[in-house]
Amino acid sequence: MSSVSFWSSLKEEARKNYIAIFEQEWSTWLAGIFLAIVALLIFLWKGPWGVAAGYRNLGDWIFYFAGIGGERPYSPLLHPITLTSGGLLIGAFVSALMSRQFKLHKAPPLEYAKSAIGGVFMGAGAVLAAGCNVGGFYTAAAMLDFGGVAMMVGLIIGAWIGLRYLLWEMEHVTQKGVEQHPPREKWLGVQPYFGGTVLILVIGAFYLYSAFDNTELGGLLFFGFLIGLIMHRSRFCFVRAFRCPFMTGDAEMVKVVAMSLMIYGMGVAVIKWAWIQEPSMGVTHNFWMGSLFGGVIFGIGMLVAGGCASSTLWRIGEGQTKMVVTLIAFAATNSLLARTLKTFDVYDKMGEGLFIPDTLTWYVTVPTFIVFFVFWAFVAIWNEKSEKLVIF
Amino acid sequence: MDLENITSFSVLDARGLTCPMPLLKTKKELKGVPEGEILEIWGTDPGSKNDIPHFGGKGGNSFLGFVDDADGYTRYFIRKG
Numbered sequence: 001m002s003s004v005s006f007w008s009s010l011k012e013e014a015r016k017n018y019i020a021i022f023e024q025e026w027s028t029w030l031a032g033i034f035l036a037i038v039a040l041l042i043f044l045w046k047g048p049w050g051v052a053a054g055y056r057n058l059g060d061w062i063f064y065f066a067g068i069g070g071e072r073p074y075s076p077l078l079h080p081i082t083l084t085s086g087g088l089l090i091g092a093f094v095s096a097l098m099s100r101q102f103k104l105h106k107a108p109p110l111e112y113a114k115s116a117i118g119g120v121f122m123g124a125g126a127v128l129a130a131g132c133n134v135g136g137f138y139t140a141a142a143m144l145d146f147g148g149v150a151m152m153v154g155l156i157i158g159a160w161i162g163l164r165y166l167l168w169e170m171e172h173v174t175q176k177g178v179e180q181h182p183p184r185e186k187w188l189g190v191q192p193y194f195g196g197t198v199l200i201l202v203i204g205a206f207y208l209y210s211a212f213d214n215t216e217l218g219g220l221l222f223f224g225f226l227i228g229l230i231m232h233r234s235r236f237c238f239v240r241a242f243r244c245p246f247m248t249g250d251a252e253m254v255k256v257v258a259m260s261l262m263i264y265g266m267g268v269a270v271i272k273w274a275w276i277q278e279p280s281m282g283v284t285h286n287f288w289m290g291s292l293f294g295g296v297i298f299g300i301g302m303l304v305a306g307g308c309a310s311s312t313l314w315r316i317g318e319g320q321t322k323m324v325v326t327l328i329a330f331a332a333t334n335s336l337l338a339r340t341l342k343t344f345d346v347y348d349k350m351g352e353g354l355f356i357p358d359t360l361t362w363y364v365t366v367p368t369f370i371v372f373f374v375f376w377a378f379v380a381i382w383n384e385k386s387e388k389l390v391i392f
Numbered sequence: 393m394d395l396e397n398i399t400s401f402s403v404l405d406a407r408g409l410t411c412p413m414p415l416l417k418t419k420k421e422l423k424g425v426p427e428g429e430i431l432e433i434w435g436t437d438p439g440s441k442n443d444i445p446h447f448g449g450k451g452g453n454s455f456l457g458f459v460d461d462a463d464g465y466t467r468y469f470i471r472k473g
Contacts, residue, residue, distance in 0.1 A: 025442070105408065107409065108409065178407055
């Protein structure tokens with residue numbers, strides 16, 4: 001009798017946890033904390049977390065297969081950031097399956113065109129800023145590189161311009177909604193089993209990498225997977241932090257990103273100040289011109305496409321077909337522009353990484369960092385009440 | 393409230409559109425709805441299930457609820473207040 005109640009209680013608990021993890025949405029606050037922790041783990045494991053370099057690797061391959069690529073690009077299976085970014089996509093895919101939310105979404109024709117154009121802008125912006133919303137802003141700021149702050153300013157300006165465009169489009173272009181396939185009950189039922197299988201394959205892949213003496217790469221795939229899971233379950237979207245203050249006045253995502261950055265940045269401060277990792281690590285952004293102008297261009301692109309580098313990946317994972325267009329346009333533009341700039345030697349003129357503690361000392365950097373992001377959150381909170389910055 | 397048989401003043405078809413378009417269009421469409429009348433929004437973006445209820449309850453309007461239609465989209469109802 002006792003064994004029966006033992007197993008049934010265990011089963012009951014497992015069911016409750018499954019619902020909490022995969023059926024109910026996570027709060028973005030929780031996700032912001034998790035994200036900072038995983039990003040710090042990636043920093044300790046290998047180096048700064050980025051996303052866009054994975055796009056570049058894909059773009060290099062597109063040109064290589066088209067016959068205009070020159071030498072053979074780095075294998076995606078051995079490229080650290082391609083693995084993290086691929087893991088992010090797979091993590092979101094598994095998460096969508098486990099939640100029975102995977103579904104191919106069709107968009108109206110204009111949306112596909114906007115996805116492509118937004119992808120082109122983001123691809124270009126990420127070259128100038130030497131990173132996307134993750135590598136160029138979130139991680140760059142946490143690495144205590146002034147470039148991250150410059151890109152943040154650029155992203156705010158870009159989001160404002162991009163939102164202006166969306167408002168113009170709404171007034172001048174009418175588009176009809178498109179019907180979607182109704183969900184099939186049978187498919188919904190098998191999704192979690194399918195998701196579980198992919199999860200086991202990802203864990204298997206880690207051991208496989210490890211068996212071939214590449215534990216580091218296997219770990220990066222797994223960390224990316226965790227980020228995809230976190231982002232999909234909470235629908236974590238960096239774009240909101242830049243767009244919502246102008247659109248609805250909502251300050252939630254600004255508060256979450258600011259909090260997440262304080263954890264991430266202070267974690268990095270501990271790691272760098274203690275020399276666990278080289279203090280100059282990740283201080284590679286083009287401060288200030290590249291980061292600022294790259295941020296503006298990237299910001300416009302993320303509004304037009306409806307997703308940034310990270311949310312494009314998790315949205316593909318849940319079946320948004322239009323985001324595949326963004327992925328390809330982003331990847332191709334990024335690869336092409338990076339080559340062009342290298343050929344013409346412009347890249348070096350856009351600025352270089354500037355480590356905040358080198359200018360302000362550690363003693364001033366730490367409190368300034370906190371005050372700066374608290375201030376950002378306070379402005380957003382004030383705007384939520386007053387709607388002074390809302391343009392629509 | 394019986395959402396299935398509600399009489400809406402107007403219907404906004406945002407099926408296939410993704411964040412932020414459904415919300416932007418809702419905000420615009422609401423401006424043309426007289427007070428006390430109901431705006432119905434059809435959407436397919438999973439993110440809308442947070443966004444529209446959250447936004448619909450602001451600014452004196454009230455969010456009445458949503459129903460998942462058998463054809464694979466969700467109907468949201470906001471009463472202009």
